[in-house]
Amino acid sequence: MQGEHRIRAQVAVVGGGPVGLLVAAELAAYGVDTVVLESEADVSERPKATTLHARAVQCLARRGHLPAPAAPYSRAAAAGAFHFAGLPGLVITAPENEPEPILKCPQAQLERLFEGRARAAGARILRKHRVTGVSQEPDGVRIIAEGPSGPAVCTVRYVVGADGARSTVREQAGIGSETHPATVSALMGAVTLADPDALADGWHRTPRGWIAVKRDPEGRTHIRTLDCTGAHADRQLPPTLEELRREVSRIAGREIAMEEPRWLSRFSDFTRLAKSFRAGRVFLVGDAAHVHFPIGGQGLSTGVLDALNLGWKLAFAVRGEAGPDLLDTYDPERRPVARRVIDNTRAQLALMRPGPEADALRGVFTGLLAADRTQGHLSGIISAQDTVIPERAGRAAPGAGRFLHNVALTTATGETDVIGLLQDGRPLLLLFGENGGGYRDEARGWEGILRVVRARPTPDVPYEALLVRPDGYIAWAPGGDGLAVALSPYFAEGARAGRP
Known part of the structure; x- marks a missing residue:
């Protein structure tokens, strides 16, 4: 093709909305050569999503994407008023030492924040580039785009489709969808x-x-x-x-x-769930992977959590530090969560429909919302704080797969917390007391990747050791398979960590 512009990178992110730009910011922070292809010339000022729920806020804080607070996060548990199906009374809570559970921020502001972080870390943001073709090859992916100066060909190792509900990447990758037609x-x-x-x-x-x-x-x-x-x-x-x-x-x-x-x-309430969030070297995040009725403010948070789940895994794969199964964990960890969001938004819409039966059901739910302030079931659903990472094959200990809250820790260098220890993007091996030496020896083959921190025992963490992923979820705890067994599928033994 004459006059085509050639672009090379390790990863291309197609779509420069908040989710795509967050993926780019994550990858670039790990030193991955990343390019974003976005069809629009500028950030849209059109009002879109404005809500980030607790688990998205907590994970963003752990990855350093939120401004540091002027003072340490409050020791008291925080709560925020919200709604369920338009009914008032839902209270979203967050544990002590965590950020406020509901962050109100216009989508355009988030896009600028993530774009600034991505550019500062070295990502290239190419606006006015409309992707028209995506084809996988044995050792990479070839992308065709129309740019401001004519056709462009982008050659990369991996592609992340963050190009919205009408995703070209999803279509070109041949990923099918489960859909429900609009009824409202x-x-x-x-x-x-x-x-x-x-x-x-x-x-x-x-x-x-x-x-x-x-x-x-x-x-x-x-x-x-x-x-x-x-x-x-x-x-x-x-x-x-x-x-x-x-x-x-x-x-x-x-x-x-x-x-x-x-x-x-x-x-409308048209819904779509991609049948897979991965096809070879192509991954889907955000609206490209799932679309639902916009009730409960869950769309942006779900996409943000997709990005934070995929970003570190893809970076480790590009850098040669991923274990054999790491990229395979993205779809089974995120697709069931997206299905649950679709299900709960459809349930909320059912509560909003007219008729005497729905009136009676709303009356029942009004009482349930009041009772849920102590149980937190609906709060956990809406805020994604009930998410547990599915167990891999093997024998997992109680606690593995759950989110590690922002526990205050005392180390040899002083006082710190989980949020502070995860800022550099490395998996964290926490050793408590004098009994952690054996675990450190077991993890010796991965010492170039892990951040190993010895801390004073605390009743907030009833374990001798914990392996924590960069997104804050517990990958391993004593009581199941050994630490080396847990590390092997995630991380390549003997690899040396690069720039976080």
């Missing part, structure tokens, strides 16, 4: 209300549907509507101000005048 119609947009007091902030339910209202600092009113009578006849048709005005007025049961529309769009 919904609109969203920002407007100026003729009467600012015509709609109060919050969730409004009538026999005709739902209206969610939020006023921004500039005085615009952000509106979402939900009509459960059926899917829109043409979901691709752009909505108009008049359509939004009619729909809001119909649901409210009175005329609601509005003007100065911005960012009008429509959405």
